Amino acid sequence: MSAKTLDAIHSEVIACTKCRELRRYCAQVATEKKRAYRGLTYWGKPVPGFGDPNARVLLVGLAPGAHGSNRTGRPFTGDASGDFLYPALHRAGFANQATVSHADDGLQLHDTYITAALRCAPPQNKPTPSQLRKCFPYLVREVEALGRLRVVIGLGAIGTRAAIEALQAAGYSLSTKRWRFGHGAELTATKGKRVVTLISSFHPSRQNTNTGKLTRAMFDAIFTRAGELLAV
DSSP states (O other), X not given: OHHHHHHHHHHHHHTOOSOHHHHHHHXXXXXXXXXGGTTSOOOOSOOXXXXXXXXXXXXXXXXXXXXXXXXXXXXXOSSHHHHHHHHHHHHTTSBSOSOOOSTTSOOOBSSEEEEESOSSOOGGGOOOHHHHHHHHHHHHHHHHHOTTOOEEEEEHHHHHHHHHHHHHHTTXXXXXXXXXXXXXXXXXXXXXXXXXXXXXXXXXXXXXXXXXXXXXXXXXXXXXXXXXXXXX
């Protein structure tokens, strides 16, 4: 049922026209293209989630990159953020390969599903509150569809906030009263007997990785912790 439900969400996401300004922007980028990708066909549509429908780990990012996911059609594929993320997933045993380039490169995720707070590439990578609100129901439905969910990893402040709010909307109880966003900060969410741990992480953006704000060791620690939680 998880796979079937997620497939239905994928179809709705791809066909979404809720934010017409974003559809125009993504279509414009797909037409004009970046010089390095001039000979390639851009995806140019909202980007659906990707991964194992039976995943116990959910990653929530910010939004597709204009020349990354908006070009390839798969989360964190085709830009520097993905070049940092997928090797980390591979090292932790959540991906079958470290190198990714396009949607048909053979990448498979194990026990992991990747999605985002916003499904269309926003100008300057800055989504508006209105755009995030319109996209939010898709994230809630993905959380609900992942019936074995145990760990949610928020990538960046916006992705983490969206993950927290999606858990709450899906019926989980959690308190953020004394919680502050930070790399490795954790929250416990409960729904009946089910317990889900949310871990926040700095986003693997070029700005964070090039400056050393997020290092390989710091990122690996996030996925090591996820593995520890799954083993309990």
